[in-house]
Amino acid sequence: MSFFKSSELKAYDLDTKINNKLKECNKYMKDKKNNSPSIKMSVEEITNRHIRFCNDMLVEKKDYELIDLVSENQIDLLEKFNISNLINSFEKILTDEEIELFNYNNDFRRKILFSSLFNIIKIGGSEKGAEYALIFAKMFSFNYSIPMHYASYDGTVYNPKLKKFISKYLEIGGSEITYWLPNYFSDNNKIKYGCEELEKVIEIINDYGEQIYKTPEDLKIFQKIF
Secondary structure, eight states: OEEOOGGGGGGGOHHHHHHHHHHHHGGGSSSTTOOOHHHHHHHHHHHHHHHHHHHHHHHHOTTOOGGGGGGSOHHHHHHHHOHHHHHHHGGGTSOHHHHHHHHHOHHHHHHHHHHHHHHHHHHHHHHHHHHHHHHHHHHTTOOTHHHHHTOOTTSOTTOHHHHHHHHHHHHTTOOSSSEEOTTTTOSOHHHHTEEEEHHHHHHHHHHHHHHHTSOHHHHHHHHHHO
16 A cells, blocks of 8 residues: 655645635636635535435435446436526525626536535545545546545445445446545544555455455455455
8 A cells, every 4th residue: 555645645635625626716706815605605505416316316216226326327317417406506605706607617617516526525425425426427527536536435445335336437437547545534644545556456356356255254364365
């Protein structure tokens, strides 16, 4: 396992990523010194709507797990998410200037959505954050590697949820050339930013996958090896 240098830590911290994107939105405002609280509220609105949207879809598709939703057609997902309703909700949150920017300035809109992607991971946590985010990334054509970074679950390669996440991630076109932060949601800052190359993680799962998921005894043996 490799670790990011202390000077690089903030580059992978979700709060820092969210705040940086929100700050970038300011350059489009008439008052560029104003860190608009309403933009942050819009990110929270998008986050909450997306999580509710996914959970509602799971009620309809009773045989699905959350990560299975990522296999749905992108256009179908967007239609069901209902962008028009989202924009209507912004009338109570954003200023007229911000609503106009969101509707007509693609870069401004993408920054808000990008910030929402990171916030979804943060709110969803180690078990569901990356899954909600991978669905969101597919809907709005963001890099699939971002959710992959934070698909920590319990921090081990032998978690069947991780195996399925990676399978779905690759199925929709995710790249093996990226990294995984198994302990990002840990309270231990010494291991929080440790990373593994995804290619190596996949290799371990492929080589030892059948052994990993057989019995609790096999799991104990595997834990001693890795």
